[in-house]
Amino acid sequence: MTAVTGKQRRSMARALSRAADASVAEVLASARGSMGVCRWIGVTGPPGAGKSSLIAALARHRLGRDGNIAILAVDPTSPVSGGAILGDRIRMEDLAHNPRVYIRSLASRTSHDGLADNLPDILEIVENAGFAEAILETVGVGQVEYAVRHVVDTTLLVLMPGAGDQIQAMKSGILETADIFVVNKADQPGARQLAVVLASVLKLKASDGQGTGDGWLPPIVSTSVQDPASVAALAEAIDRHQAWLAGRQDVGKRLEKRRAQHVESLVVRRVAEVLDQLPVELLHAPLASLYEAVVGRLTESAPSSGVAREPKERTILSR
Ligand SMILES: Nc1nc2c(ncn2[C@@H]2O[C@H](COP(=O)(O)OP(=O)(O)O)[C@@H](O)[C@H]2O)c(=O)[nH]1
Ligand SMILES: [Mg+2]
DSSP: OOSOOHHHHHHHHHHHHHHHHOOHHHHHHHOOOOOSOSEEEEEEOOTTSSHHHHHHHHHHHHTTSSSOEEEEEEOTTSOTTOHHHHHHHHHTHHHHTOTTEEEEEEOOSSOTTHHHHHHHHHHHHHHHTTOSEEEEEEOSOHHHHHHHHHHOSEEEEEEOTTOHHHHHHHGGGGGGGOSEEEEOOTTSTTHHHHHHHHHHHHHHHHHTTOTTSSSOOOOEEEOOTTOHHHHHHHHHHHHHHHHHHHHSTTHHHHHHHHHHHHHHHHHHHHHHHHHHHSOGGGGGSOHHHHHHHHHHHHHHSOHHHHOOOOOHHHHHHOO
């Protein structure tokens, strides 16, 4: 499948809107769990670093090959009609009209971090719609960022000149945050210096023998959205990471881990649902009784028995 039909777009839009606020029962009625057939690229970083511009440039570059691309932006801080997303729309105007591209902004109506819990469901909807590659943009704050790291295959951290102090402050933690570090706005003063600071911090960690803990040494790629060669270099770095992932002996492990995390997120959400419906008096009971009550309710009311809805939209979406 290459072009995304109008019907598919409408189905996806509906499924994605529902996913943001779906109950566990609703998810279980239709979701099967990821099969790992879609390559996911996560793009995080502070607002204004150029994530959206870079994603648009990357997508244009990658559309030179076969296939289609889904681009999702998760913005926990702004409602669907918010300014940031409108900005993204303009930056991605030409892509929005490309039949092989699907673009969607997602905002959580329930809570700031609400979408973090639903990310695995959202990814599965995109995967089931037949996309071979998908890019997920998140503002690099809060729980969503951590959730992204677990669900995507390749994580990019996009920084811009002036972020040197931030890097110094993050020092030890930074290596775990990304598979590829991007110094964007390389056309602006301070970009080189940022790359140097970043390189020294990464080198320090690498010489500790720590790396990312799994043998991949994250490259630093300097980009400027106006410079096609730098965008091509970034695309190549992504390909190298994905080839490295595919060549690992424990290639199946990632999928197992992803599926385990998906079910864990569902159990956590189900516990929250049960707690919500618990009589207030029980919350004053001794902790052991409260625990018993919650566990009891979890097993006696399997959520799937509550809603037996036909997974209509997924049927349309599947190939
Ligand atoms: N000079 C320069 N400006 C850029 C570059 N990439 C993005 N920008 C600008 O930076 C601003 C923020 O970009 P945006 O993609 O919305 O950042 P996001 O918030 O990280 O998604 C916009 O005005 C872009 O035009 C770049 O490589 N060089
Ligand atoms: Mg953006």
